Amino acid sequence: MPLPADEPPPPGTASERTLDRALRVVIGTAMAMPYARRVAFMGALTRGVVGPLAGYRGRALANLALIHPDWPLPRRRAVAAEVLDNWGRTLIENYSWRELGAQLAVEPVAGGGLPHLEEARAAGRPVIFVTGHLGNHEAPRHVLTRLGYSIGGLYREMDNPLVNAHYAATMAEVSGPVFPKGRRGTLGFVRHLAGGGMATILFDLHAYDGVPIPFLGRPAMTATTAADLALRYDALLLPYWGLRRADGLGFDVMLEEPIPHATPRAMMEEATRRLEARIAAHPGQWFWVHRRWKRVRGA
Known part of the structure; x- marks a missing residue:
């Protein structure tokens, strides 16, 4: 490309x-x-x-x-x-x-989330997928697109606007619209959900306006955006992961059971626990480069 x-x-x-x-x-x-x-x-x-x-x-x-x-x-x-x-x-x-889409053309979806996703699509219910910088987070979107789902996303722009311009284009080409974090992007994302759309949020970055949630044993400021929107629009909240296989090219695509609606903090605590379990099994596939444990607000 x-x-x-x-x-x-x-x-x-x-x-x-x-x-x-x-x-x-x-x-x-x-x-x-x-x-x-x-x-x-x-x-x-x-x-x-x-x-x-x-x-x-x-x-x-x-x-x-x-x-x-x-x-x-x-x-x-x-x-x-x-x-x-x-x-x-x-x-x-x-x-x-x-080429990645072709590589994933015959990959199945494991986990218990697919029947819930099919039910939501039939009912016109919005769906928010939550995931992290683990394996390749775009792999599940490719596989679900092959199954007929259109999935957008909310992403954090890179610091370099020149690099961001062409990298963001790669996300938009896969399936559904992508929206940069910020006032305009978030408004577009909200409209997409309100119309019964499906979209992905990566929740494992430091969020200055988030809440401190234990992550791998230390408090980390975590955005509650995914849970807030799921509650506001009665959206299904589904974790998914694209875990790289030992051959370096294939992926195991996991679509987990929905996270039950509760308080935003409790929902994101559950999302964090599920991410922690995947990192424990595949520590080299999470992006340890992120400044995830910055100073917690109020500490």
Whole structure:
């Protein structure tokens, strides 16, 4: 997939333009390779070069030491390497959305959530999928799109507007509209839900206006947006995950049982517990690079 070039890029600083040009060169080089080779190439590049140079390896190691001080250093290093490998693979997979869709063309949906989803679609009930930066979070959307579902999303824009412009385009190409966080984007997202739409929210980023919820043993500010909207619009709240297999290319797509409606905090506590269970089983597939445990408000 060529990078979008038919619209003028948003303004950016000199450093942002330099980073964007470098990323375009890397992605363009990878896209010239056969799919399996390009995915492996990007995994190796981010694991061995980009991640360490950008400080991501150090940040992942610091977060792993914070949460798992009992782990020996070699284990933390191995997990950090897997994190960076998965990040690079995920990045190029999402730019290669057609090939990723073909890779997922025959993948089943495991877990107990599919009958609930089918029932919601038949009733015209809105659905909010919650997930995290685990494996490839776009994999479930590909599989559900193949089954006839149109799924939008609410996402946080990247700091670099030039990179964000072409990365956001990869999300929009898969299924349903995507909305950036912020007043205008959230209004569009709300209208989409109010009309009986389906959309995804990644809830595992630090939220300054969230509530402190224990995550992997330490309090983390967590947005209650998904639960708030589910209650407001009587939407089904379904966790889903795209877990990478050992071959580095295939995925196990899991659609879990709905999270029951309760208080927003209780609902997000349950979503967090389910994410924690997946991370415990696949620690190298969660993006430990995020600054997830920033200072808790009021602490």
